[in-house]
Each structure stands twice: as structure tokens, then as C-alpha cells.
Amino acid sequence: xxxxxxxxxxxVAARAGVSRSTVSRVVNASPKVTPEVVAIVTxxxxxxxxxxxxxxxMLASRRTQAIALVIPENTALxxxxxxxxxxxQGVAMRLGRTEYTLSxxxxxxxxxxxxxxxxxGGNLDGALILSHHRNDxxxxxxxxELPVVFGGRPMSNEGDDLxxxxxxxxxxxxxxxxxxxxxxxRRIAHIAGRTDMAAGIDRQQGWRDTLAxxxxxxxxxxxxxxxxxxxxxxxxRLLDRAPDLDAVFAASDQMASGAxxxxxxxxxxxxxxxxxxxxxxxxxxxSSIPHLTTVAQPSVEFGAAMAExxxxxxxxxxxxxxxxxxxxxxxxxxx
Amino acid sequence: xxxxxxxxxxxVAARAGVSRSTVSRVVNASPKVTPEVVAIVTxxxxxxxxxxxxxxxMLASRRTQAIALVIPENTALxxxxxxxxxxxQGVAMRLGRTEYTLSxxxxxxxxxxxxxxxxxGGNLDGALILSHHRNDxxxxxxxxELPVVFGGRPMSNEGDDLxxxxxxxxxxxxxxxxxxxxxxxRRIAHIAGRTDMAAGIDRQQGWRDTLAxxxxxxxxxxxxxxxxxxxxxxxxRLLDRAPDLDAVFAASDQMASGAxxxxxxxxxxxxxxxxxxxxxxxxxxxSSIPHLTTVAQPSVEFGAAMAExxxxxxxxxxxxxxxxxxxxxxxxxxx
DNA sequence: CTGAAAGCGCTAACAT
DNA sequence: ATGTTAGCGCTTTCAG
Numbered sequence: 001x002x003x004x005x006x007x008x009x010x011x012v013a014a015r016a017g018v019s020r021s022t023v024s025r026v027v028n029a030s031p032k033v034t035p036e037v038v039a040i041v042t043x044x045x046x047x048x049x050x051x052x053x054x055x056x057x058m059l060a061s062r063r064t065q066a067i068a069l070v071i072p073e074n075t076a077l078x079x080x081x082x083x084x085x086x087x088x089q090g091v092a093m094r095l096g097r098t099e100y101t102l103s104x105x106x107x108x109x110x111x112x113x114x115x116x117x118x119x120x121g122g123n124l125d126g127a128l129i130l131s132h133h134r135n136d137x138x139x140x141x142x143x144x145e146l147p148v149v150f151g152g153r154p155m156s157n158e159g160d161d162l163x164x165x166x167x168x169x170x171x172x173x174x175x176x177x178x179x180x181x182x183x184x185x186r187r188i189a190h191i192a193g194r195t196d197m198a199a200g201i202d203r204q205q206g207w208r209d210t211l212a213x214x215x216x217x218x219x220x221x222x223x224x225x226x227x228x229x230x231x232x233x234x235x236x237r238l239l240d241r242a243p244d245l246d247a248v249f250a251a252s253d254q255m256a257s258g259a260x261x262x263x264x265x266x267x268x269x270x271x272x273x274x275x276x277x278x279x280x281x282x283x284x285x286x287s288s289i290p291h292l293t294t295v296a297q298p299s300v301e302f303g304a305a306m307a308e309x310x311x312x313x314x315x316x317x318x319x320x321x322x323x324x325x326x327x328x329x330x331x332x333x334x335x
Numbered sequence: 336x337x338x339x340x341x342x343x344x345x346x347v348a349a350r351a352g353v354s355r356s357t358v359s360r361v362v363n364a365s366p367k368v369t370p371e372v373v374a375i376v377t378x379x380x381x382x383x384x385x386x387x388x389x390x391x392x393m394l395a396s397r398r399t400q401a402i403a404l405v406i407p408e409n410t411a412l413x414x415x416x417x418x419x420x421x422x423x424q425g426v427a428m429r430l431g432r433t434e435y436t437l438s439x440x441x442x443x444x445x446x447x448x449x450x451x452x453x454x455x456g457g458n459l460d461g462a463l464i465l466s467h468h469r470n471d472x473x474x475x476x477x478x479x480e481l482p483v484v485f486g487g488r489p490m491s492n493e494g495d496d497l498x499x500x501x502x503x504x505x506x507x508x509x510x511x512x513x514x515x516x517x518x519x520x521r522r523i524a525h526i527a528g529r530t531d532m533a534a535g536i537d538r539q540q541g542w543r544d545t546l547a548x549x550x551x552x553x554x555x556x557x558x559x560x561x562x563x564x565x566x567x568x569x570x571x572r573l574l575d576r577a578p579d580l581d582a583v584f585a586a587s588d589q590m591a592s593g594a595x596x597x598x599x600x601x602x603x604x605x606x607x608x609x610x611x612x613x614x615x616x617x618x619x620x621x622s623s624i625p626h627l628t629t630v631a632q633p634s635v636e637f638g639a640a641m642a643e644x645x646x647x648x649x650x651x652x653x654x655x656x657x658x659x660x661x662x663x664x665x666x667x668x669x670x
Numbered sequence: 671c672t673g674a675a676a677g678c679g680c681t682a683a684c685a686t
Numbered sequence: 687a688t689g690t691t692a693g694c695g696c697t698t699t700c701a702g
Binding site: 008010020052053055060061062 | 694695696697698
């Protein structure tokens with residue numbers, strides 16, 4: 001038979017033979033409590049299975065210990081990008097070591113203000129914003145009222161007054177394209193990501209820059225939307241336009257995967273006739289035939305960095321405004 | 336200029352010239368308040384921009400207005416299944432019309448009790464549990480202490496004392512296999528889902544039953560894990576074992592997609608030589624070549640049903656213990 | 671280093 | 687129909 005009411009701090013205090021204040025201090029890891037007392041209290045907590053009541057805690061401390069993870073309304077589309085799905089894992093992992101709770105906020109597309117109001121309602125200590133596209137301007141102002149960390153440089157951001165975790169997308173693309181260049185490819189096409197997201201634009205820029213630096217023309221461009229089908233369609237268009245292309249750099253493994261499928265479907269050998277390089281290094285890289293050469297991004301670490309930055313921000317520490325995560329080339333069979 | 340302290344219920348009461356209780360009643364839409372008073376109070380609330388403090392509310396009412404969405408630790412793997420990613424969308428959508436907040440709880444695999452303690456800690460009004468596999472026994476007992484709704488019949492559940500939203504997986508498989516049968520296929524293999532999840536087992540059962548009913552032997556079985564690569568590997572094994580098979584029923588579109596890739600890779604025409612049927616009807620069905628014939632599940636509605644059931648449960652209404660969502664065959668090119 | 675006391679902002683009997 | 691009165695469980699000065 002289980003108690004209908006969970007044990008309170010008071011019960012722990014009684015059990016440990018100390019005052020509630022002391023238990024509170026132990027729970028909050030206050031440095032000024034005798035190790036012995038800490039031990040006793042900790043034991044009592046364990047025995048009773050005590051869990052602090054968040055509401056009471058919030059009310060008394062005026063901090064919610066909750067942070068929001070704001071994601072776009074179309075969760076299926078969002079999560080279908082393994083990058084985001086994995087970032088969340090990193091966020092959760094890092095948060096697991098703290099007392100912060102993760103609140104999933106699905107941004108309503110037709111009523112963005114509703115989301116904003118909720119975020120500003122004082123129910124959250126901070127927010128993590130993932131997948132910021134051009135229209136989400138409303139979140140920019142949010143940053144003034146609440147600690148906010150963006151995953152990926154937001155579009156339409158004038159200054160450098162935001163906290164953002166990002167990868168060097170331009171650099172990542174350069175690495176991928178250079179790999180292609182170094183194996184002798186000269187007609188290198190690009191399947192770009194969404195042009196309303198920084199990652200899409202920046203990777204495209206990296207491709208363009210690298211070709212320019214090599215004295216090559218950056219004319220073979222088709223936009224996908226980071227998805228497999230988007231990659232397939234883009235590849236079709238590319239092939240129709242330029243049957244002579246000998247390589248394609250896609251802004252995501254999903255698109256690269258779609259591209260290889262189309263290529264093989266048309267009887268074009270990969271990498272024999274056309275080499276393919278993606279970005280991400282996720283499950284798609286290994287479910288493609290052949291396995292993809294790709295520019296890996298550390299997605300779990302990316303999420304962890306977001307969480308870490310936000311927590312430190314909330315706790316008043318000094319944090320870098322921009323944290324750039326490293327990328328690295330993973331060479332497999334496709335290029 | 337923003338106030339440093341938000342307006343309290345008390346401030347509203349003063350402004351409206353009534354007691355705090357009355358304001359509280361108005362805020363909570365109590366029926367027994369004079370319309371005139373309601374108007375006055377409402378006006379005061381608007382003028383002051385009053386927003387109730389969640390913490391105080393929770394503490395006093397002992398209801399959190401928060402529900403947990405419990406998902407497995409490996410979020411990347413979890414979300415990579417479009418079914419789950421979409422279910423979440425349904426949950427969020429349905430919850431958007433309520434006052435409930437969605438808290439993402441990532442179940443720690445190495446310390447399942449940590450998760451349980453949190454859930455039991457009285458911080459949540461209820462929980463939604465997705466992807467329940469055999470080892471997650473600990474959540475079963477949870478149902479005794481907190482309103483809980485399972486997405487998909489949990490494994491290792493003795494009775495029918497739980498609330499679950501599910502699809503008729505056996506029936507879904509039957510529909511898929513019968514479609515294959517009706518087009519004359521006789522050597523129908525099955526690529527099963529994880530055998531530690533009800534959906535995997537039940538679909539396998541449906542395949543087996545249908546073949547048995549047709550007087551056919553159900554010997555061509557290989558287990559995948561619901562993923563594309565799992566489907567590829569299973570298909571390879573199947574082909575090695577039985578080069579004469581003329582159809583495969585896969586327990587997910589991801590696996591069906593992997594299977595068609597392997598088939599075509601080996602120069603086997605789909606559906607010419609081997610017909611393929613999947614389950615789900617998600618993005619994979621359309622990124623496969625050819626597009627997949629599949630048994631569709633209503634995933635958004637599934638999520639909405641979970642949310643709806645939980646909310647009603649929390650609010651003390653009478654709800655069905657089992658809600659079965661309908662599936663339907665979607666015929667495309669692969670079979 | 672520890673305890674006592676005073677709330678945090680709201681809801682919920684209980685009166686009136 | 688509205689006001690009064692107690693708390694909800696915890697943190698946080700302030701003493702000691």
C-alpha cells in the first residue's frame with residue numbers, strides 16, 4: 001500500500017532529526033552544511049523516497065526550474081531530420097544532470113503570439129529555440145525578456161546580441177567540396193537545404209566559395225528542403241540540366257541519400273561516375289548504397305552545448321554568445 | 336518600463352473592489368459569480384495584465400496542469416520512426432486546446448527508477464507513455480499512482496486495467512498480407528519489427544495467421560528493428576534463404592523501404608518479381624522506388640487520442656480502457 | 671553551521 | 687453570491 005501523500009521536506013527533517021531549513025540546504029547543495037549532517041539527511045531522503053515539490057519550490061524561490069524547448073508545429077517534419085532528433089537527446093542528457101525540467105513547446109504557426117505569451121508568462125526560466133526560420137522573428141524579441149539560446153544562427157538577426165550554438169556551416173561545406181575537388185571532380189553540383197534556414201544558406205555559400213577559389217563555376221545548384229524526397233527531386237533536375245556533372249555536394253545526408261537513389265536508378269555509378277558527399281553523418285549515411293562520405297556534425301554535443309549554455313545563462317554565469325561546434329569529414333564509399 | 340513584480344491576484348481584487356476569492360473564481364470560471372462582478376473583475380485583470388502564477392496555483396490546488404510525455408532515452412532512434420514523431424504532433428495539437436503543459440521526460444535507461452521517482456514526485460497530473468518495450472515493467476505500476484495512458488499496448492501487461500491507445504496490429508497485418516495474396520503471391524516473407532514491442536509481435540502474428548488461413552507455410556521470417564538498415568539486412572538474409580520468394584510484408588515502411596532498395600540492388604524487379612507491402616504510410620513510402628503500397632495508421636489522430644484520453648482521465652471522466660485506431664490499405668506501386 | 675519564522679500567490683472549505 | 691481564513695511545501699532572511 002502506498003501513501004496517498006508523498007513525503008514532504010518536513011518528514012525528512014523529522015526523520016533526520018534536523019530542521020526543515022537544513023534539509024532544504026542539503027537538497028539545494030548548500031556548501032555550508034556539515035558533511036555528517038549531509039549524510040544523515042541524504043539517507044533520510046533516500047529512505048523516504050523524498051522528491052521536492054516543484055510547485056512549492058517555484059513559489060518560494062521564484063524560479064521555475066523549467067526550460068522550454070521550442071520546436072516548429074510540424075513535429076513530424078522536424079523530427080524526421082535526425083539532426084534535430086539527436087540534438088534533443090543531447091539537451092535531455094545534459095539536463096539530466098540538473099534540476100531543470102524540459103517543457104516541450106510546439107510553436108503554433110497560425111498564432112505565434114500564443115507561444116510567445118506562454119513563454120513570457122513567467123512559467124519558464126529559459127528557452128531553447130531550434131530550427132529558426134526566417135518568419136520566426138517573434139522569438140528574437142523574446143531574448144530580451146528571458147534567457148534564450150538558439151540552436152543554429154537565426155535568420156533575420158541584426159546583431160550578435162543573441163546566444164547561439166552553431167556549427168561552421170560554411171566551413172563544413174568547404175571541407176566537403178574540397179574533398180570532391182581533391183579526387184579530381186570538376187563539375188560539382190550542390191543540392192541546397194532550405195533557403196530560409198541559416199544552415200541551408202551557409203552551406204550553399206561554402207560550396208560557392210570553394211568552387212570560386214578553385215576557379216570553377218558554381219552554376220549547378222538546385223534547392224531541396226533537407227529531405228530525401230527533396231534530394232531526389234533536386235537530383236532529377238540536376239541530371240536533366242547537366243548530364244555531365246561528376247559530383248554532388250548535398251546539404252544533408254537525407255538529400256544525399258535521395259540523390260544516390262536517383263543516380264543509381266538512372267544507372268549512373270556512385271562514385272564511379274558521380275561522387276556524392278552529404279552533411280550530418282546520421283542513419284541515412286549508412287542506409288544509402290553506397291554508404292555516404294559526409295561531413296559529420298556532433299549533434300548530441302550540439303544539444304548538450306545548448307542546454308549547458310542556457311543553464312549557465314540562467315544562473316548568471318558568463319557565457320560566450322557564439323559556440324561553434326566542430327565538424328569533420330567522414331570518408332566512406334560515395335566519394 | 337516593465338514592472339519588476341507582476342500583478343498578483345490581490346492587486347486585481349483591490350482594483351476591482353472585491354475579495355481575492357472572487358477574483359479566483361472568475362479566473363477559474365466558477366459559475367456562481369454575478370455577471371456584473373465578472374465583468375468588473377475581467378476588466379481589472381485586463382487593465383493590470385494579470386497572469387495567474389502557475390506555481391502558486393499548483394501548490395494550492397495540488398494539480399500541476401502538466402502532463403509528461405515519457406519517451407526512451409535514445410531519442411534519435413525513437414524519433415527516427417516517423418510514427419512516433421507524428422504522434423507527438425497529435426498530442427501537442429490536442430493539448431493546445433487545454434491548459435495542460437507538455438513535459439518531455441526522457442526515460443533514463445540505466446536508472447529507470449529515477450524516471451519513476453520523478454513521475455511519482457507529484458509534479459505531473461498524468462503521463463503519456465510511448466514505445467513501451469518488454470523491460471519497461473516499471474511503468475506498469477506507475478499506472479496505479481497516476482493517470483497514465485499508453486501509446487501501444489505495453490508488453491508484459493497481465494490484465495486490461497490500463498488505458499491504452501492502439502491500432503489493431505494483427506488486423507493491419509492481415510490486410511496487408513491479404514492484398515499480397517489477392518494478387519497471386521504465394522511465397523510471402525515477413526520482415527518483423529522488434530520482438531520486444533507489441534506492434535512488432537502482433538503484426539507478425541497477423542502475417543502468420545493470414546498465411547495459415549490460406550493454407551500457406553509461414554516460414555520466411557526475418558526480424559528487423561523497424562529501421563531502414565534493419566530492413567535491408569533482413570531482406571538480404573531472406574533472399575539468401577529463399578531466392579524464390581515473391582512478396583514481402585514488412586512491419587514498417589522504413590523496413591519496406593530498405594527491402595526494396597536491396598531488391599532493386601540485386602536486380603530484382605519490384606513489384607514485378609517481388610511485391611512489397613509496408614505499414615505506416617509515412618515519408619518513407621514516398622521516398623522509396625517504387626512508392627510503397629502500405630497499411631496506413633492515423634498517427635496524428637493516435638496522438639490526439641492519447642492526449643484526449645489522458646485529459647479526460649485526469650478530470651475524472653469515464654473513458655474506455657482501450658481505444659483502437661483504424662488502419663487502411665493504401666495501394667501504390669510496390670504491390 | 672543550524673534553527674525559527676515569515677512568507678511566495680493562490681485555492682478551498684467554511685462562513686455569511 | 688461573496689468574503690474569511692487557513693494552509694499548499696518550500697526557501698530564505700535573520701538570529702543564535
